Amino acid sequence: MNDPSLILPLIGLYAETHYRFRFFPFSRYFRREPEIIFDAPFRVEPAAPIPLTLLIKDAHRYPIELEEISVALHSPASGELVERRIPLDRAMECSFWFDIFDLDVGHLPPGELLVKATLSYRVGKRRRRATSDNHPGLSHAPLRVFKAADPLPLLPGWIAGELHSHTSYGADYVEFGAPLEAIKRTAEALGHSFAAITDHSYNLDDLPDDYLNSDPDVVKWELLQEESARLNRKGGAQILAGEELSCRSSRGRNVHLIILGNREFLHGAGDGAERWFRTRSEFSVAEALDRIAPEAFAAAAHPLVPTPPLEWLLIRRGEWTGEDLLRPRLDGWQIANGDWGIDFQRGFAYWQERVKSGGPIPRLYGGNDAHGNFNRFRQVRLPMIRLVEGDRNVFGRVSTRLKSSASNSDGIIAALKSAPLMISDGPSIDLEPAAEGMVKVVWKSTEEFGAAASIRLFSGANGKVEPLPAVDPGGHRHQGEILQKISPVSFIGAELVTETKLGERRRALLNPVPIALLLKSQGGESHGK
Numbered sequence: 001m002n003d004p005s006l007i008l009p010l011i012g013l014y015a016e017t018h019y020r021f022r023f024f025p026f027s028r029y030f031r032r033e034p035e036i037i038f039d040a041p042f043r044v045e046p047a048a049p050i051p052l053t054l055l056i057k058d059a060h061r062y063p064i065e066l067e068e069i070s071v072a073l074h075s076p077a078s079g080e081l082v083e084r085r086i087p088l089d090r091a092m093e094c095s096f097w098f099d100i101f102d103l104d105v106g107h108l109p110p111g112e113l114l115v116k117a118t119l120s121y122r123v124g125k126r127r128r129r130a131t132s133d134n135h136p137g138l139s140h141a142p143l144r145v146f147k148a149a150d151p152l153p154l155l156p157g158w159i160a161g162e163l164h165s166h167t168s169y170g171a172d173y174v175e176f177g178a179p180l181e182a183i184k185r186t187a188e189a190l191g192h193s194f195a196a197i198t199d200h201s202y203n204l205d206d207l208p209d210d211y212l213n214s215d216p217d218v219v220k221w222e223l224l225q226e227e228s229a230r231l232n233r234k235g236g237a238q239i240l241a242g243e244e245l246s247c248r249s250s251r252g253r254n255v256h257l258i259i260l261g262n263r264e265f266l267h268g269a270g271d272g273a274e275r276w277f278r279t280r281s282e283f284s285v286a287e288a289l290d291r292i293a294p295e296a297f298a299a300a301a302h303p304l305v306p307t308p309p310l311e312w313l314l315i316r317r318g319e320w321t322g323e324d325l326l327r328p329r330l331d332g333w334q335i336a337n338g339d340w341g342i343d344f345q346r347g348f349a350y351w352q353e354r355v356k357s358g359g360p361i362p363r364l365y366g367g368n369d370a371h372g373n374f375n376r377f378r379q380v381r382l383p384m385i386r387l388v389e390g391d392r393n394v395f396g397r398v399s400t401r402l403k404s405s406a407s408n409s410d411g412i413i414a415a416l417k418s419a420p421l422m423i424s425d426g427p428s429i430d431l432e433p434a435a436e437g438m439v440k441v442v443w444k445s446t447e448e449f450g451a452a453a454s455i456r457l458f459s460g461a462n463g464k465v466e467p468l469p470a471v472d473p474g475g476h477r478h479q480g481e482i483l484q485k486i487s488p489v490s491f492i493g494a495e496l497v498t499e500t501k502l503g504e505r506r507r508a509l510l511n512p513v514p515i516a517l518l519l520k521s522q523g524g525e526s527h528g529k
Helices: 004-011 180-190 219-232 285-291 309-314 342-356 409-418
Strands: 035-039 050-057 064-074 081-092 096-103 111-123 126-131 143-147 158-166 194-200 210-214 238-248 254-260 297-301 332-337 363-367 377-382 386-390 399-403 421-424 428-433 438-444 451-461 464-467 479-485 491-499 505-514
Touching: 035 111, 050 064, 050 111, 050 180, 064 096, 081 096, 096 180, 158 180, 158 238, 158 332, 158 363, 158 409, 180 194, 180 219, 180 238, 194 219, 194 254, 219 238, 238 285, 238 409, 254 285, 297 363, 297 409, 332 342, 332 421, 342 363, 363 399, 363 421, 363 505, 399 409, 421 428, 428 491, 428 505, 438 451, 438 491, 451 505
Parallel strands: 158 194, 194 238, 297 332, 332 363
Antiparallel strands: 035 050, 050 096, 064 081, 064 111, 111 126, 111 143, 158 399, 238 254, 254 297, 377 386, 399 421, 421 505, 428 438, 438 479, 451 464, 451 491, 491 505
């Protein structure tokens, strides 16, 4: 398939610069050389080096000779400039290649660092240079990496991770992601303990070197499982192998379901734009949930994101329905998708409406839908005309946090299903038992993520959700705890909003906790243990 009207809805999502229409091959950003991308985490923990990743894609079509990398590390705060040269001296003729280079920044002060990475290379007889990337029309500006003065502000017993990311296993004619090893290294630099791999089902069933034909042996799926297991055996951040399944809602629209820890691959090709008029996915939401293993995790991916008109019309995408969102086997909803914008706002408002109607309380998760994009995203603004870059959907920006001691992939997947849960882009908040009729509100932030601006509790009983009196953080700017009196209710949750010196706001949303776990006499066990 190579037809404009069908593939058009997907082109605008990613910056694959070599795709052109068969019958109208014009493209302003097409170049006869491989795609070159440097990437690095948007922040690193205090003692961590910067893992700088270099990606080379499509060199099998456009062979290249790599000469050297020059890196300039600049600290605007101190004025220090450190330069480094990395010789490569290798010919490249493969479809996808990467390497990771650790940049030692221990001698530089905390704060923003500018990483100017430039590759010198040859295509044929012509020598060229690419800084940050070789995408025509983009800024080629240095990568901005924040070196933290303090570790990620996790409360004791909590871990953080990325719930929605895409990799090189999900590459097709218009998209690609980062290699697993780079994802693991980036997660560790961020202070995260896990990264969920959610490549699209309509890509994972392709032949490894042929995006347009299905592979009955699903080799890419098997390779993803094997490499994930190999990397996990090394310890550190765990890879949670899974897929983002395209399946049918109760209205027949294609929606996306995150599945983790399910050994069987489920096919879902309805909105992959691979064949004319074939937009019906293999499974409905209900059928897919019935098919996965009991220990597997399943969540609605960005369930209430408005569907662009072309995607609605041509590949039959849509929003999740209320019927599907409340299916018992579904573990929850990923309502934060890269930021706290309309995706989150619509999801949280709908969640409150569902809680008011009574019944089980859906669990809320956060992720970023990052297609690589460790530092900034690059995508198409106008197909074949213009690319654009920005800071949305960056890996690890919004994390899912768990109150769990799990340190392996199976344990973390189990914790995703049942452990106390938080969504955050920096600070942390928790509720702990106190004297009878009281709850202890505990929070933590750092200078990086800002001081506590507001703390809001919300509770519910008998199908009602009501805000409790605001908690005054008082003189506790970056860390504190306070006792709060509560009346008997069914559950209680909390939200912390912080504000940095630059006026940026961050948020931590603690999923509701059953009140039975909190209304205990002083000295009772803390919930989640």
